[in-house]
Amino acid sequence: MSTGQDGNQHASKSAAAIxxxxxxxRAALIxxxxxxxxxxKDTIAAGIALAENGxxxxxxxxxxxxxxxDGQVIQAATTxxxxxxxxxxxxxxxxxxxxxxTDAAVLVMTYWNPVVRxxxxxxxxxxxxxxxxxxxxxxxxxxxxxxxxxxxxKYGLDRVxxxxxxxxxxxxxxxxxxxxxxxxxxSIMGVTGARTSVSSAARDxxxxxxxxxxxxxxxxxxxxxxxxxxEIAEYADGVIVGTALVAAIRDGGVDAVASLTKDLSxxxxxxEA
Amino acid sequence: xxxxxxxxxxxxxxxxxxxAFLQGGRPAxxxxxxxxxxxxxxxxxxxxxxxxxxxxxxIAALDExxxxxxxxxxxxxxxxxxxxxxxxxxxxxxxxxxxxxxxxHAGGVRIFLKREDLNHTGSHKINNVLGQALLAKRMGKTRxxxxxxxxxxxxxxxxxxxxLGLECVVYMGAEDCxxxxxxxxxxxxxxxxxxxxxxxxxxxKDAINEALRDWVANVGNTHYLLGTAAGAHxxxxxxxxxxxVIGEEARAQILDQTGRLPDAVCACIGGGSxxxxxxxxxxxxxxxxxxxxEAGGEGVETGRHAATITLGKPGVLHGARSYLMxxxxxxxxxxxxxxxxxxxxxxxxxxxxxxxxxxxxxxxxTDSEAMEAFRLLCRTEGIIPAIESAHALxxxxxxxxxxxxxxxxxxxxxxxxxxxxxxxxxxGDKDVATAAxxxxxxxxxxxxxxIAKEGxxx
Numbered sequence: 001m002s003t004g005q006d007g008n009q010h011a012s013k014s015a016a017a018i019x020x021x022x023x024x025x026r027a028a029l030i031x032x033x034x035x036x037x038x039x040x041k042d043t044i045a046a047g048i049a050l051a052e053n054g055x056x057x058x059x060x061x062x063x064x065x066x067x068x069x070d071g072q073v074i075q076a077a078t079t080x081x082x083x084x085x086x087x088x089x090x091x092x093x094x095x096x097x098x099x100x101x102t103d104a105a106v107l108v109m110t111y112w113n114p115v116v117r118x119x120x121x122x123x124x125x126x127x128x129x130x131x132x133x134x135x136x137x138x139x140x141x142x143x144x145x146x147x148x149x150x151x152x153x154k155y156g157l158d159r160v161x162x163x164x165x166x167x168x169x170x171x172x173x174x175x176x177x178x179x180x181x182x183x184x185x186x187s188i189m190g191v192t193g194a195r196t197s198v199s200s201a202a203r204d205x206x207x208x209x210x211x212x213x214x215x216x217x218x219x220x221x222x223x224x225x226x227x228x229x230x231e232i233a234e235y236a237d238g239v240i241v242g243t244a245l246v247a248a249i250r251d252g253g254v255d256a257v258a259s260l261t262k263d264l265s266x267x268x269x270x271x272e273a
Numbered sequence: 274x275x276x277x278x279x280x281x282x283x284x285x286x287x288x289x290x291x292x293a294f295l296q297g298g299r300p301a302x303x304x305x306x307x308x309x310x311x312x313x314x315x316x317x318x319x320x321x322x323x324x325x326x327x328x329x330x331x332i333a334a335l336d337e338x339x340x341x342x343x344x345x346x347x348x349x350x351x352x353x354x355x356x357x358x359x360x361x362x363x364x365x366x367x368x369x370x371x372x373x374x375x376x377x378h379a380g381g382v383r384i385f386l387k388r389e390d391l392n393h394t395g396s397h398k399i400n401n402v403l404g405q406a407l408l409a410k411r412m413g414k415t416r417x418x419x420x421x422x423x424x425x426x427x428x429x430x431x432x433x434x435x436x437l438g439l440e441c442v443v444y445m446g447a448e449d450c451x452x453x454x455x456x457x458x459x460x461x462x463x464x465x466x467x468x469x470x471x472x473x474x475x476x477x478k479d480a481i482n483e484a485l486r487d488w489v490a491n492v493g494n495t496h497y498l499l500g501t502a503a504g505a506h507x508x509x510x511x512x513x514x515x516x517x518v519i520g521e522e523a524r525a526q527i528l529d530q531t532g533r534l535p536d537a538v539c540a541c542i543g544g545g546s547x548x549x550x551x552x553x554x555x556x557x558x559x560x561x562x563x564x565x566x567e568a569g570g571e572g573v574e575t576g577r578h579a580a581t582i583t584l585g586k587p588g589v590l591h592g593a594r595s596y597l598m599x600x601x602x603x604x605x606x607x608x609x610x611x612x613x614x615x616x617x618x619x620x621x622x623x624x625x626x627x628x629x630x631x632x633x634x635x636x637x638x639t640d641s642e643a644m645e646a647f648r649l650l651c652r653t654e655g656i657i658p659a660i661e662s663a664h665a666l667x668x669x670x671x672x673x674x675x676x677x678x679x680x681x682x683x684x685x686x687x688x689x690x691x692x693x694x695x696x697x698x699x700x701g702d703k704d705v706a707t708a709a710x711x712x713x714x715x716x717x718x719x720x721x722x723x724i725a726k727e728g729x730x731x
Contacts, residue, residue, distance in 0.1 A: 113605075116589055143325065
């Protein structure tokens, strides 16, 4: 994995945010919110609340018509955002709205076709201009990412690819090498959604990614409580929470996001053995 | 070629060939000479199309499938199994029937129908499901999942699963389940579980999304039995492989019956599996013009259609880069067609490539044109076609009339010497209620009329 400082003048914002948490002796907390749910203004306010209550990185999801990696809660939220008329270009307003008020690294999580449609270079330029850190790409593997590799280098953006329990050692190495900022370890074979326990597979995926050379590995899918966070913070560099935050904003608005984030962040510090 | 699309073809296409085609000329006098064969394209890429735009979680399963498929193709035991099932279960080879009375309405050319409607389960779909179900067994998978729109692929999948002792789950849009309740019952009779999908537009593309979510979670014991020549590699090349038998039989049969190759081959295009199957037999025959007919719905100018290549733009959906009906944000646009089997906003990547290089001409056929051809075939040949296949028949009428006009203008030999082949991909039993409603054949107050208003296809 690139450290973020090799060969270009741009430092990785995601790596810096994770390293700041590490310097404090803890894992990083990464929170996901879908853009435009329930409104663009709310997404910005909730993003700021995430940052002010303990999140180190923020993922802003682009609502998409065919979200094959998402479970019911996130699907319902993004479907509603689209029905209300969300446009892809508004994601840059969200990113700018959060980065102008906080120090959190803000990444965009997106299925690939909206980026293709805008043009990979144009999308990247606008994301960088809005202060964004990079992209998390759930349906783009490094094998198909030539255009994105070029654009992310050009604009100094992080490229966060996913690794899974099913990834072969060869693919693990290849994906780790192609990533910058951090590697997203999928904890379970499945789609997004809260689960009662974190799969034991997550620990193995993180170990495999570290063994393949990844300096920063963050775990997502199925993480919804402070005790999940505590468990994962033992072995991973960051913990990603999505569905639980979406349910919070759905049920209790920005205040609920703030209090859940505060609660989740209590799990970040590695406990004394 | 009616290319209303404003975007230029993707970079790398053969501009001169496309230009020649747009101007109505032949793709080239002898495109096969000195050029690589278009047959047996292995993937993952077809020009700029294809690939694997998929979550990493599924890549291992795609790798396993590709490996199993490549080994199976080279294994005489597997090819013998396929040949045996095709012959003794599906009823292959399917017939090639000359449609003399129908042809009188197509400029007087000779028209031959490749009778995939006579296969077991009533369409070409059986060719693919038997092959994939055998691969599932080879991989040690005990469960297959499938998506379905009208229910044809779901029925075929349930059939193959019953035959080979596999558990079968079929995802079907809730809207489609309602419209196709008898096909739901048919799948259940065959032992499958049908799960209505209530997300998104509740149609075929959402059924595919839900099948992919199931696959991610259950990939250890489950094979995704995709129903068309689309999706991530190896699906487009693999599904085509199982349908190549259509083109191989058709080529041998037309040579046997007429002593020469056809002037044109026509097929309907949804995802494009029946079409790529018959096209494949003729891709390297430069004298054979090839036509794919997309669903023009209520007319391409209305926006309510499924003419993906005619009006779409390149994008990625369901694992492949291909032409796609999408808005300016890259969100998939819902398609519309009277034919549920063609009602899909994407298309297989090999078709996108064949369109760009000009080897195949893709044109839209409206609901009305398709239904007129549907009625014509019923009345002139005693064959009730699937409404999907009626799009190919309507296209063949146009092609025949153009050939006749060329002949009348002295630009070609007599129309009666021209040969047009149509892939009759399925039978129309399932479409009787839709057709009865379309042609107003039902008593206003009859229960059948009520069902038909709901769009029921029996």
